Each structure stands twice: as structure tokens, then as C-alpha cells.
Amino acid sequence: MTATAAMADADRDAVTRDEVLRVEGLRVELRVEKGVLAAVDDVSFALRRGETLGIVGESGCGKSMTALSIMGLLPRPIGRIAKGTVSLEGVGDLARLSDRAMKRVRGNHVSMIFQEPMTSLNPVFTIGFQISEAIRTHERLSREATRKRVIEMLEMVGIPLPEMRYANYPHQLSGGMRQRVMIAMALVCRPQIMLADEPTTALDVTIQAQILKLMNRLKAEIGTSIIFITHDLGVIAKMTQRVLVMYAGVVVEEAAVRDLFARPLHPYTAGLLKSIPRVDPAAGRQRRLHTIKGVVPNLLSLPTGCRFSDRCPDVHEPCRKWEPPLAPPDQTANGSRQVRCWLHRKPPAS
Ligand SMILES: Nc1ncnc2c1ncn2[C@@H]1O[C@H](COP(=O)(O)OP(=O)(O)OP(=O)(O)O)[C@@H](O)[C@H]1O
Numbered sequence: 001m002t003a004t005a006a007m008a009d010a011d012r013d014a015v016t017r018d019e020v021l022r023v024e025g026l027r028v029e030l031r032v033e034k035g036v037l038a039a040v041d042d043v044s045f046a047l048r049r050g051e052t053l054g055i056v057g058e059s060g061c062g063k064s065m066t067a068l069s070i071m072g073l074l075p076r077p078i079g080r081i082a083k084g085t086v087s088l089e090g091v092g093d094l095a096r097l098s099d100r101a102m103k104r105v106r107g108n109h110v111s112m113i114f115q116e117p118m119t120s121l122n123p124v125f126t127i128g129f130q131i132s133e134a135i136r137t138h139e140r141l142s143r144e145a146t147r148k149r150v151i152e153m154l155e156m157v158g159i160p161l162p163e164m165r166y167a168n169y170p171h172q173l174s175g176g177m178r179q180r181v182m183i184a185m186a187l188v189c190r191p192q193i194m195l196a197d198e199p200t201t202a203l204d205v206t207i208q209a210q211i212l213k214l215m216n217r218l219k220a221e222i223g224t225s226i227i228f229i230t231h232d233l234g235v236i237a238k239m240t241q242r243v244l245v246m247y248a249g250v251v252v253e254e255a256a257v258r259d260l261f262a263r264p265l266h267p268y269t270a271g272l273l274k275s276i277p278r279v280d281p282a283a284g285r286q287r288r289l290h291t292i293k294g295v296v297p298n299l300l301s302l303p304t305g306c307r308f309s310d311r312c313p314d315v316h317e318p319c320r321k322w323e324p325p326l327a328p329p330d331q332t333a334n335g336s337r338q339v340r341c342w343l344h345r346k347p348p349a350s
Pocket residue numbers: 030032039057058059060061062063064065066075078231299
């Protein structure tokens with residue numbers, strides 16, 4: 001029995017049958033010049049089979065660090081998983097895997113696409129060669145079979161004349177085409193999970209819409225579950241079924257996307273929702289955008305109590321004393337919903 005198979009046995013109970021991934025109590029620490037900060041602090045969530053889970057929050061909230069810890073790609077040497085488990089179906093706890101074992105998981109079980117494809121594609125190799133590499137790392141296929149699979153994949157992601165494009169270098173493609181190549185590379189080994197970190201932010205709106213549509217089609221065809229990271233709630237609404245809202249390293253709200261938009265519970269979520277640009281039909285023009293006052297706190301000197309208290313329009317006494325737990329709100333019976341806020345829960349007796 002291989003080490004991975006043995007771990008899979010030991011961890012079989014860690015993910016339930018309809019889940020492909022379960023992250024439990026994840027804490028990611030970064031050693032920076034002024035000390036050690038928790039970029040991700042006690043984050044727990046599950047990714048269900050076939051679902052797209054959104055992670056949303058302002059810059060610096062810990063979205064990318066959460067994704068990179070699932071990929072085993074935290075910045076070195078400063079970053080590490082200090083606590084928690086990342087249980088992947090059929091593999092076990094990724095937080096405990098060696099670098100070598102993690103290399104086998106990347107691309108094969110979990111892959112990631114980034115915001116700027118130019119930084120992830122190597123300019124000196126053809127795109128055909130780079131997608132073939134992704135196959136060669138995990139499977140033994142003949143040269144001919146590999147080439148055939150790459151061309152099929154290029155076709156699948158909507159690249160015209162794939163045989164010709166196979167021999168192109170990244171700079172010969174447009175930004176949208178490069179993002180399609182990245183998606184082809186990520187999905188060519190049919191991973192259980194694809195992590196998409198702001199995959200369309202650098203693209204113009206028309207191309208963005210095409211890429212999002214493509215991701216949804218491939219998700220259905222390949223059966224990959226997706227974690228979709230973005231600061232854009234419009235994209236969240238289009239792409240995801242469930243959402244985690246992150247703030248300063250913690251999850252402040254988790255909800256089905258419909259519930260989140262219908263009734264945000266956390267004042268931070270409400271603030272984010274108010275800042276979505278939309279055309280006001282009555283005025284016939286875009287309304288002035290609401291912005292949340294202030295900035296995300298320095299993770300090395302967090303306020304006492306709730307991390308959002310300094311910016312919260314609804315701040316009251318308990319908020320500056322105790323950090324609220326992430327738990328279902330007192331008033332609803334909806335168990336899938338969670339919020340980290342004293343407005344929705346009785347604070348401890350002082
Ligand atoms: N290489 C690094 N060195 C030091 N601190 C870092 C590094 N990378 C990230 N951080 C810090 O870790 C925290 C979380 O960063 P992360 O990149 O996960 O944020 P994010 O939510 O992805 O933001 P963005 O929307 O800007 O991508 C931030 O406070 C950030 O400053």
C-alpha cells in the first residue's frame with residue numbers, strides 16, 4: 001500500500017460523502033519583519049462535490065493564503081500552516097504531506113488558476129509543451145497520446161485552430177486566450193478541485209464573461225468542484241452557490257449565495273453589497289458607490305474584540321470586548337448559515 005493510500009484510509013472519515021474538501025481550524029502564519037502574523041486564523045469550511053464556493057473580501061483578508069495553503073504553495077520560507085487540517089477526498093490531510101507527495105497532488109487532484117496568466121506561463125516554451133508537462137508529471141502516456149490530449153483540451157477551452165496554436169508561445173496569444181490556456185493546463189488531468197484566484201480581474205468585461213461561461217461549462221463536463229476567489233460580488237452572484245466572506249484573516253459570514261444577497265447578516269457583508277456598482281434605472285446613470293469607511297486593520301495589531309469593530313456602523317459595547325464566534329445566528333433555524341457578529345447572538349454576561 002502506498003503512503004498516500006494509507007493516509008486515505010486513516011482520513012476517510014475526515015470528509016463526508018458529499019464533500020471533496022474539508023478545511024478545519026486552518027491557521028496560516030507569516031513571519032514578517034515586525035513579527036509573526038496570522039494571515040488566516042481558524043478558518044473552517046467544506047467544499048461539496050460539484051459546487052462552486054466563493055470566497056470574497058477586501059484586499060489582504062487572507063483569500064489567497066487560504067488557497068495557497070490548499071495547494072501547498074505558501075510563500076517560502078516565511079509562510080507555514082501553523083494549525084488545522086486540509087482533508088482532501090481520497091488523499092488525506094494535505095497539511096501533513098511532504099513536498100514530494102504534495103507535488104503529486106498538485107495538478108492531479110487540485111489545481112489553481114491565477115489572475116495574471118503571464119506570470120504562470122513560461123515565456124520560453126510553447127503552450128503545447130507546457131500543457132504536455134502537466135500531463136507528463138502525473139501520467140505515463142505516449143508522445144502521440146499526450147499531444148492528442150493537449151489538442152483536445154485546447155479545443156475544449158475554445159481555442160480555434162488548436163493544432164496550430166499548440167506551437168505558439170504565450171506572447172503570441174491575447175490575454176483571454178492565455179487565460180484559456182491556463183484553464184486547459186489546470187484541468188488537463190481532471191482534478192477534483194480547481195482553485196480560481198481572481199481569474200478574470202485582468203480581463204475586459206466581454207472576455208471575462210466568456211471565461212466565466214467556459215468555467216461553468218467545464219465544471220459540468222469534467223465534474224470539478226471550484227473555489228472561486230474574487231473581490232467582485234457581481235461575479236460571486238453569477239458563479240457560486242455558496243459564499244464565505246473573509247475579513248482580516250477570519251470568516252465573518254457563510255451563506256448560500258441567494259441568502260447572502262437577500263439578507264446579509266454581517267455589517268461587513270452589507271457594506272460590500274452596497275459597494276457593487278449598478279445602474280439605477282430611475283436616474284439612468286450609475287449611482288455613487290458606497291465604500292466601507294477605513295481600512296482592514298494591521299494583522300499585527302488587531303483591535304480587541306471584533307476585528308471589524310473600528311469600521312462597523314452598528315458597533316455596540318460587546319463588540320469592543322469580545323471576539324464573536326462564527327456560528328449560526330440566534331434567530332434563524334437555517335443551520336447552513338453562519339455569522340461572526342454580536343448583533344446576531346447573545347454576548348457573554350459581563
Ligand atoms: N509575501 C508576503 N509577505 C508578507 N505578508 C504577506 C505576503 N503575502 C501576503 N501577506 C499578508 O498576508 C495577508 C493576507 O494576504 P492574502 O494575499 O491572502 O490577501 P487576499 O485576500 O488574497 O488579498 P488580495 O485581494 O489583495 O489578493 C495580508 O495582510 C498580506 O499583507
